[in-house]
Each structure stands twice: as structure tokens, then as C-alpha cells.
Amino acid sequence: xxxxxxxxxxxxxxxxGLKKTWYAVRERLDERKEPRYEWIPPTEAELEAxxxxxxxxxxxxxxxxxxxxxxxxxxxxxxxxxSLQQQTYPKWELILADxxxxxxxxxxxxxxxxxxxxxxxxxxxxxxxxxxNQALIYAAGDYVGLLDHDDVLTENALxxxxxxxxxGKKQGxxxxxxxxxxxxxxxxxxxxxxxxxxxxxxxxxxxSNNYVCHFLVMKRELIQKLGFRAEYEGxxxxxxxxxxxxxxxxxxxxxVHIPKVLYHWRCHEASTAENPQSxxxxxxxxxxxxxxxxxxxxxxxxxxxxxHLGFYALxxxxxxxxxxxxxxVIGGSVVQSGRLVxxxxxxxxxxxxxxxxxxxxxxxxxxxxxxxxAAVDIRNIRVREECREIFRRITGIPYGTVQGKDYFDIAxxxxxxxxxxxxxxxxxxxxxxxxxxxxxxxx
Numbered sequence: 001x002x003x004x005x006x007x008x009x010x011x012x013x014x015x016x017g018l019k020k021t022w023y024a025v026r027e028r029l030d031e032r033k034e035p036r037y038e039w040i041p042p043t044e045a046e047l048e049a050x051x052x053x054x055x056x057x058x059x060x061x062x063x064x065x066x067x068x069x070x071x072x073x074x075x076x077x078x079x080x081x082x083s084l085q086q087q088t089y090p091k092w093e094l095i096l097a098d099x100x101x102x103x104x105x106x107x108x109x110x111x112x113x114x115x116x117x118x119x120x121x122x123x124x125x126x127x128x129x130x131x132x133n134q135a136l137i138y139a140a141g142d143y144v145g146l147l148d149h150d151d152v153l154t155e156n157a158l159x160x161x162x163x164x165x166x167x168g169k170k171q172g173x174x175x176x177x178x179x180x181x182x183x184x185x186x187x188x189x190x191x192x193x194x195x196x197x198x199x200x201x202x203x204x205x206x207x208s209n210n211y212v213c214h215f216l217v218m219k220r221e222l223i224q225k226l227g228f229r230a231e232y233e234g235x236x237x238x239x240x241x242x243x244x245x246x247x248x249x250x251x252x253x254x255x256v257h258i259p260k261v262l263y264h265w266r267c268h269e270a271s272t273a274e275n276p277q278s279x280x281x282x283x284x285x286x287x288x289x290x291x292x293x294x295x296x297x298x299x300x301x302x303x304x305x306x307x308h309l310g311f312y313a314l315x316x317x318x319x320x321x322x323x324x325x326x327x328x329v330i331g332g333s334v335v336q337s338g339r340l341v342x343x344x345x346x347x348x349x350x351x352x353x354x355x356x357x358x359x360x361x362x363x364x365x366x367x368x369x370x371x372x373x374a375a376v377d378i379r380n381i382r383v384r385e386e387c388r389e390i391f392r393r394i395t396g397i398p399y400g401t402v403q404g405k406d407y408f409d410i411a412x413x414x415x416x417x418x419x420x421x422x423x424x425x426x427x428x429x430x431x432x433x434x435x436x437x438x439x440x441x442x443x
Contacts, residue, residue, distance in 0.1 A: 331376020
């Protein structure tokens with residue numbers, strides 16, 4: 001373990017105690033036994049095909065990339081601009097909003113002759129949210145992308161976004177928000193690690209953690225309408241995404257995930273990625289952003305911290321079925337011999353986090369986060385009253401309340417019953433009826 005790991009472990013221990021720290025350390029060491037992550041860039045043949053395809057297919061979408069700069073190192077600024085100039089899709093503009101007191105950033109920008117780069121010197125440093133708002137005023141593209149001043153895009157980033165947007169147009173769906181997978185890189189940009197392989201849009205997972213993060217692209221009219229709120233500095237992107245999701249309620253099909261790493265988040269000593277304790281205020285801002293979403297939705301719930309910084313849980317003040325009319329079923333984990341054997345499942349029956357030891361939090365802590373599910377294991381569920389007839393119809397046995405507790409007698413099922421298929425059939429019927437299914441693991 002390096003010095004940064006030791007610092008994180010000590011801080012975790014102070015917050016969570018010995019038992020959780022013991023499991024966290026064991027899990028971290030077990031993770032290091034796994035094959036090392038290696039980012040594999042697109043081949044030159046793939047990139048060349050993209051350069052020819054967008055014009056042949058008459059892609060018309062344009063992008064405004066917003067980058068607030070402050071005392072940005074010349075090396076990082078040049079690498080950021082290089083990553084844009086090397087894009088296989090060329091219809092972009094970079095709006096560089098510089099709050100540096102001197103002209104160090106301006107001098108670098110002026111050496112790069114590219115009409116697509118627009119340098120703006122800000123009169124004062126209003127923080128990331130305020131500075132980004134200043135850049136947003138000048139955005140003219142159809143979509144706006146967010147790029148931090150020391151990070152870089154992969155060469156195919158804008159092409160992948162454009163291709164998805166154009167496909168949406170053909171299907172009659174005007175996409176409003178798109179996001180990709182990402183990873184981290186070292187200060188030199190030579191080593192890649194900690195890939196964030198994301199899920200398709202998952203409301204309750206988003207209310208547990210800003211898994212959307214980078215690379216984020218939004219329809220210009222939407223982002224200009226909402227803007228960034230200075231009081232959520234440090235979590236201004238998270239706050240924006242949550243407010244966008246609220247704006248797009250009942251239009252979740254306009255939110256699209258591209259399952260490719262398109263963004264490299266630079267991780268160095270001063271960054272939040274390397275030293276999460278350096279910006280504790282950001283985690284509090286994230287919690288408040290979630291609480292705002294909850295309050296706006298009219299839910300009686302409190303956004304609370306979990307054991308892991310930047311990860312949250314909603315604590316409902318009463319029955320979740322009374323508080324959230326959109327939820328039809330709640331599922332929990334099923335454990336045997338100290339390992340997870342059931343719980344959240346894909347629509348095909350694959351168990352998420354299968355065989356994970358109890359006490360472990362899983363990949364990016366997702367095994368202990370509240371999240372929406374396609375299906376959950378029938379052995380550990382609660383069913384809202386309106387869905388109990390569906391349960392009886394699918395399973396052949398009743399679901400009711402006995403002595404104030406929701407209950408069904410699993411022993412009434414045939415001995416040769418396929419519990420996985422029964423779970424899938426029931427959950428599919430619930431989703432068909434218009435309800436969400438939530439996986440609520442024990443915290």
C-alpha cells in the first residue's frame with residue numbers, strides 16, 4: 001500500500017471503525033490480485049473509418065466543449081487541446097474560460113492557431129460553477145460537453161456521441177443527455193487505471209452516487225436553462241445531472257449511456273481523485289443536491305452518507321410504497337455461507353455481485369448501494385399492495401400481511417420450482433405494469 005492508500009485507510013477507520021476497515025482493506029488487497037486494467041484505444045483503422053463515415057452519413061450535430069481554466073499547467077492545457085484536435089469528428093468548438101490572474105494560460109492558447117478555440121479571460125475567479133456558467137453563455141453548439149482543464153478525451157469521443165445522437169434522430173428520439181464510461185490516468189498520461197464501467201440510466205443508483213460523471217454531453221437548451229449552481233461547488237456537475245433528470249422525468253429514453261471509455265480523468269497529488277479528503281465540502285454538496293431532488297419529488301426521505309465518501313443512501317421516513325408510487329417491488333440480498341447468491345438480477349437471470357463475501361462492497365461499492373433492478377430474487381422481496389395480484393397470478397400462491405408484516409409462504413411453491421425463472425416472470429410483469437423494482441441491500 002502506498003502513502004495515499006494508508007492515508008485513506010486511516011481516515012476510513014476514524015469514520016467507520018475497525019470491523020468495516022478490516023473488510024475494506026481485505027477487499028482492496030483482493031482487488032489487486034485481479035488482472036491489471038489496460039485501456040485499449042481504438043485501432044487506427046477504426047479511427048480512419050470514423051473520419052470518413054461521419055461525412056458520408058451527413059452528421060450535422062455540433063458540440064461546444066466547456067473548460068474552465070485556472071493556473072492550468074502548460075503541459076496539461078496542450079494535451080487537452082491536442083485531444084480535441086485529434087478527434088475523428090471535427091464539428092466542435094472549445095470555450096476556454098480562464099480565471100487566472102496573469103496571462104500564462106492566454107499565452108499558451110494564443111500559440112495554437114485553430115479557429116474552433118475561443119479563449120475568454122474572466123474578470124474574476126467565481127469558482128468552477130460560476131466560471132463554467134460564463135463559458136456556457138458563449139456556447140453555440142447543438143450539445144455541450146464538459147471537460148476539466150487537466151483531463152483529456154479519447155480520439156473517438158465526439159464521434160461516438162455524434163453517432164448516437166444521429167441514430168436517435170432516425171428513431172424519432174431527440175436525445176437530451178449522453179454519458180460514457182471513463183478511467184483515470186497518472187499525471188503523465190502514461191498509465192491508465194480505475195475504469196468506471198457504467199450502467200445504462202438507473203435513477204436510484206444515481207441517487208446513491210454520481211456514476212454519470214465524465215464524459216457528459218447535454219442538449220444546449222437544457223443545460224443553458226439549468227446552468228450551474230455556485231452553492232453546490234465541488235458537486236456542481238452532480239447537481240446539474242440530478243436537476244436534468246428531474247426535468248426529463250417520464251422521458252428517460254432521452255438519457256443514453258455509451259459503454260466505451262471516452263474520457264481520461266487525470267489523477268495527481270492535488271486532485272480529488274487521488275486525495276478524496278481534500279474536498280469534503282464537495283461530498284456535502286452532493287448530499288444536498290440529492291436532498292433537493294428528493295424534496296422536489298415530494299418524497300419523505302433523508303439523503304445520508306454511507307461508509308464510503310461520495311456514496312449515499314436514502315432513508316425513507318415511513319413505508320417506501322406510500323412515499324414512492326413508482327415502486328412496485330423491493331428486493332434484498334440472499335446470502336449463503338457468507339457469500340451473496342441472490343438479490344439483484346439482470347432480465348436474463350444473472351445475479352449481480354454473485355459470490356461476493358459479506359462485508360465487501362463490490363466494484364465501485366455498487367453492491368451496497370440502492371439501485372433500480374430489472375429483477376430481484378423472490379426469496380427476499382416486499383411487494384406493494386397493488387402488485388400482489390400479479391404475484392398470485394405468476395406464482396400461484398398469495399402474498400399478504402400477517403401480524404403487521406408482509407409475508408408469503410415459500411414452502412407452498414412446488415419443490416422443483418425454478419426460483420430464478422419465477423422471479424424473472426414476476427418482476428417482468430411488475431415492470432410491464434409500469435412500476436420500478438428497487439434493490440435495497442443491507443448497508
